[in-house]
């Protein structure tokens with residue numbers, strides 16, 4: 001689990017000596033905002049002892065297309081499996097430090113695993129355990145789906161700190177159907193009707209989620225609600241929790257998955273996916289996109305799409 005963020009100025013990136021005077025990289029208000037946004041992480045922590053597990057990110061390469069996020073993720077997965085760890089951002093300058101820290105923590109938020117009152121229960125611990133047990137993390141696409149599920153859950157709690165247990169469980173299980181249809185190879189780009197493919201994915205996923213959660217102790221009405229949310233999760237609609245799930249899912253696509261998506265599918269399908277995903281975002285969630293680090297190629301696709309002023313109506317997405 002990610003416990004601390006260490007910030008290192010560009011001129012002192014090679015020093016681990018805690019006696020070296022550190023340049024203040026964050027204003028008090030900038031540090032407070034990061035602490036609010038990423039609870040549980042000690043922001044701008046002092047350099048810990050040299051043997052504390054940690055990963056490093058170079059701020060000067062952070063927004064480059066060439067940044068090897070796969071290597072970073074692999075290192076983070078290994079650290080997370082062993083327990084608590086720190087994240088160190090090197091090469092920072094004061095004028096961009098808060099933005100970079102926000103982007104890096106957003107990319108790594110699945111290692112924070114925040115909960116709220118509704119998910120800090122023994123029943124929800126069983127929900128999490130049941131979810132984890134479905135995923136063979138040695139299979140790359142399954143690992144990617146597991147990471148996305150946790151990331152969507154974390155986005156949901158950032159967007160609505162009072163999200164219900166049903167909404168949070170739906171965030172975790174919304175793409176569970178991919179364990180059946182796309183665990184070894186993705187097929188969505190071959191679908192003759194993309195929306196119909198996604199609707200079927202959601203419908204089957206609802207049945208799988210209900211089955212997986214049948215005996216964890218959720219009240220029947222909560223289990224029913226999880227099923228409803230998962231079955232409709234590809235269409236925002238008027239339901240506030242459904243819209244929340246769509247916002248969280250779409251933001252996770254951009255913050256966690258879009259770079260790998262581009263590598264896997266290529267620019268043509270990624271451009272279509274970007275347009276589809278933007279349509280799922282409400283304006284307030286879309287307003288967060290400039291604060292999310294995407295590959296420059298994906299950013300260009302986002303900027304090339306028209307900005308909506310209202311969320312799409314259900315009928316609008318049926319075309």
Ligand SMILES: [Fe+2]
Nearest residue numbers: 148174175249
């Ligand atoms: Fe998803």
